[in-house]
Amino acid sequence: MISDKLDPSHFEAHINASKANLLALDLLAENTPLSKQKLKSAMSKGCVWLESAIGIHRLRRAKKTVHENDTLHIYYDEAILNSRPATAELLADEGGYSVWNKPYGMYSQGSKWGDHCTIYRWAEEHLEPQRPAFLVHRLDRAANGLIILAHSKKMARAFSKMFKQRKIEKQYTATVEGKLEKLSLPHIISSNIEDRPAVSKIISIEEREDHSRVIIEIETGRKHQVRRHLSETGHPIIGDRLYGSDRSERNLQLQATYLKFDCPLTDEIREYSLKT
DSSP, rough: OOGGGTTEEEEEEEEEOSSSSSEEHHHHHSSSSSOOOHHHHHHHHOEEEEETTTTTEEOOOOOOOOTTTTEEEEEEEHHHHOOOOOOOOOEEEOOOOEEEEEHHHOOOBTTTTTTTTBBBHHHHHHHSSSOOOOEEEOOTOOOOEEEEEEHHHHHHHHHHHHHHHTTTTTHHHHHHHSSOOOSSSEEEOOOBBBOOOEEEEEEEEEEOSSSSEEEEEEESOOOTTTHHHHHTTTBBBBOOOTTSSSSSOOOOOOEEEEEEEOTTTOEEEEEEOOOO
């Protein structure tokens, strides 16, 4: 037993099953300082992993049988697991996929410490009928707006291929520092991000008193692409404390506002937009 060596509020443990036919919950309870009730909650929130001969994956089922030489990994952080996700808005349920308005603060992807505050986990717990959800593209935690989730591996592959082949039109609305009236439209921003080509295109500018609202299309989907490219113009997004100024007390003023693609189920054009 290793539980007496662990901080009950923050720890990680890696527990090897020395014999067959053990319940995951029992093995965790014997080797961590947590009650079975807390362990069940932690498992449902995605911080327990099972490593076996077929690979490693999150384990949510407390009554899962663990085989000899399997390993349970638990990454427990009480503060993380006590956090609550904001409410995501379902815009369209097409059966094989759904379209959501992801709120500010909600993650696209989980970590080893849990995934209960992610958009895909929210969908799995709130869609009716319930079904698995697969991430096919990402939206920064600090951004909000449109995101697609697939509900089968086949549909996830279809959307991943569409994104890779640039068959999905994406637009973002951002409020940036300063005025961009000298730019001629469309304004192309092309620069490598992490040694990979990245292309963004400003297609609309609305001037305000001391800032501008822009609509920007992206042809590639690199990490923080819109934020980086707008910062390169000398007009970072308001609220961007990573690529802009840390003086603003506002949240990141970036929203994914438009998606257009041929539906992989019906081959009909689908358009989704948010008012800004």
